[in-house]
Amino acid sequence: MLPCMRIRSLFLPVGAALALTTTVLNAPAQAVVGGTESTQAYSFMGSFQPAYPAPPRADGHGCGVEVLAPQWVLTASHCARTPTLAKVGVPRDWQVRIGSLDTTSGGEVARVDHFYRLSNFQDEGGIWGKDLTLMHLKAPVKAKPIRIASATPRDNTPARILGWGMTCDDMNNPACFPTRLREADTAVQPISTCPSASAGELCVGSRDGSVAATNMDSGGPALVRERGQWTLAGVVSGPGGDHAPTLFTDVTKHVDWINGIISGTDVPPDDPIPNVEGAVDLSGCMGSVVRTATSAPDDPALLLTNGHCVQGQRPAPGAALVDQPADRKVSVDDRQGYPGATAHANRLEYATMTGTDIALYRLDKTYAQLTAEGAKIFRLSSTPARPGDSLAMAYSGRRFACTAEAVVPHLREGGYQQDNSLRYATNPDCMPWHGTSGSALLEVHPG
Numbered sequence: 001m002l003p004c005m006r007i008r009s010l011f012l013p014v015g016a017a018l019a020l021t022t023t024v025l026n027a028p029a030q031a032v033v034g035g036t037e038s039t040q041a042y043s044f045m046g047s048f049q050p051a052y053p054a055p056p057r058a059d060g061h062g063c064g065v066e067v068l069a070p071q072w073v074l075t076a077s078h079c080a081r082t083p084t085l086a087k088v089g090v091p092r093d094w095q096v097r098i099g100s101l102d103t104t105s106g107g108e109v110a111r112v113d114h115f116y117r118l119s120n121f122q123d124e125g126g127i128w129g130k131d132l133t134l135m136h137l138k139a140p141v142k143a144k145p146i147r148i149a150s151a152t153p154r155d156n157t158p159a160r161i162l163g164w165g166m167t168c169d170d171m172n173n174p175a176c177f178p179t180r181l182r183e184a185d186t187a188v189q190p191i192s193t194c195p196s197a198s199a200g201e202l203c204v205g206s207r208d209g210s211v212a213a214t215n216m217d218s219g220g221p222a223l224v225r226e227r228g229q230w231t232l233a234g235v236v237s238g239p240g241g242d243h244a245p246t247l248f249t250d251v252t253k254h255v256d257w258i259n260g261i262i263s264g265t266d267v268p269p270d271d272p273i274p275n276v277e278g279a280v281d282l283s284g285c286m287g288s289v290v291r292t293a294t295s296a297p298d299d300p301a302l303l304l305t306n307g308h309c310v311q312g313q314r315p316a317p318g319a320a321l322v323d324q325p326a327d328r329k330v331s332v333d334d335r336q337g338y339p340g341a342t343a344h345a346n347r348l349e350y351a352t353m354t355g356t357d358i359a360l361y362r363l364d365k366t367y368a369q370l371t372a373e374g375a376k377i378f379r380l381s382s383t384p385a386r387p388g389d390s391l392a393m394a395y396s397g398r399r400f401a402c403t404a405e406a407v408v409p410h411l412r413e414g415g416y417q418q419d420n421s422l423r424y425a426t427n428p429d430c431m432p433w434h435g436t437s438g439s440a441l442l443e444v445h446p447g
Helices: 251-263 367-372
Strands: 014-020 045-050 063-069 072-075 094-098 108-117 133-137 158-163 182-189 201-204 221-226 229-239 246-250 286-291 300-305 320-333 339-352 358-366 390-395 398-413 416-425 440-444
Touching: 045 072, 063 094, 063 229, 063 251, 072 229, 072 251, 094 133, 133 251, 158 229, 201 229, 229 251, 246 251, 286 320, 286 367, 286 390, 286 440, 300 339, 300 367, 320 358, 358 367
Parallel strands: none
Antiparallel strands: 014 440, 045 063, 045 094, 063 072, 072 133, 094 108, 108 133, 158 182, 158 221, 182 201, 201 246, 221 229, 229 246, 286 300, 300 358, 320 339, 339 358, 390 398, 390 440, 398 416
16 A cells, blocks of 8 residues: 555534644555566465555555455455544455456456455554455455465575565656566564564564565565465565564464454454545645635635644744745545545635634635535634533544633743633543644534
8 A cells, every 4th residue: 555664653413613623644565675577477466456545656556465265355454444444344446456467457356345454553552463454355256265374484484475566765766666576585584583573473584674575565475385385374564674574464373363254254343434524634734624604605715724734834933924825735535534525725825823823725616616526614613612512623534522621821832822722631532643733623513
C-alpha cells in the first residue's frame, strides 16, 4: 500500500455548532532488493491492487498476496485498510491479479468482496506479529493454493522471497516500480538480527539487508521447502532495522485463526461503519467545508481549518494573512470516509493565530456544485460551545466523542495568545493526536 513501514512510534446526529480542533497515522508497506526477475510464475502469488488507498504507481500494485484456497488470499493487515480502519468488512473496488509474472497482464483477476484483519493499529501492541488479513474473493480462482508451513522455520533455514516492490527509493521515478515479479533466495535469520522485531515475527533476508523485501513487497511471502514443495512461512510486515533483514509475520502461529475463517466455523462479524462524512484531509491537518446562515447556493464555497495549517509561512504573532493566492487540492469524505466531492482551494481569504487559530480558504466551486456532488457542508454556529456540551470531532475516518470541559480565557504559547479557547476532556473516545488539527468540532444533539 502507501509507503511507510513501521511506526512504533463514528457518527451521531450533529447540529449547527462548529469549532476547530487545534492539536499521521501512516501505515507500513514493503521489491525485493538484491534479487532477480522471476522466470517462472508462481500459481499462488498475486498482486493486490486496491482503489483505496490508491498506490502511487501506474500499475496499481500495492502489496503481495498468496492464495490459500480457491476463494481466499492472504496479505498483511496494514495493506487492507479502509478509511475507518475496520477490521472486518466489505471493501470498495479491491482486486487481485493471481498467477502472473506481470502486475498489468496475464493470470486471473478477481474482485475482493470481504476482508478479515487479524489486527489493527488501535489494538494493544498494534499490528506487529499479527500483521495478517484474509481476503475473500467474489469468484474462485483456478490457481493452485500454497500450503502453510508446518512449524516456525529454524534459524538459518533457506528461504525464498517474492514481490513487485520498489527497487529504488525515488517515489517519483517510474523505473523504481517493477511490473515484473522479482525473487531472491536468502535465509531466516536469528530474530536478534532484526533490532525492531516483536514476538511472532520472522527475520528474513541477508544480515546486512542487501537481500531483503522492501517497500510495496508487504503481504508477500517468505517461502520454505517442506518435502520438496514450497510452503508459506511468513508474510512481509516491515523493516527489521537499518541495514538489516525484513520482518515477516510468522503465519504458522495463526493457523487456527485462518482455518476458522476459511472453514466458516469461527468468522468474526463485520465492524459497524460510522458516518464520517464532511472531513477534508489536508496532509497533516484537517478541514471542512462550511457555510454561514447567509451563504447563498451560488457563493464560492469556503474551507475552514487552523491558521497553523496554512501552506508556507504561518501568520506571525499579532498579524494575519489576507487575500493570498493558494493552491490546495480538496476532497470531501463521503459517509464511509472515502474521497468524494473534489474542489481546489485557490485563495486564502484569511488566516491568523492571534486571538484564535483559524484559516479560511475560497474554493473554485460553489455550495450548490458541491452539494450536487454529494459533499457534506457544515453550518457555522452563531453561539459558542459551553462547558458540558457534547462534541464530535470530525476527523478523517472516525468521529471522536468529546465533551467541552471549560473555556480558557487566555492561552499563551510561542509568542501567540488564544482567547476563549475551548478545552475538552480527554477520554478513550476523545484522544486526538498530531494530524487532527483543523478538525471541526460538531455539537451533538441528543436523540
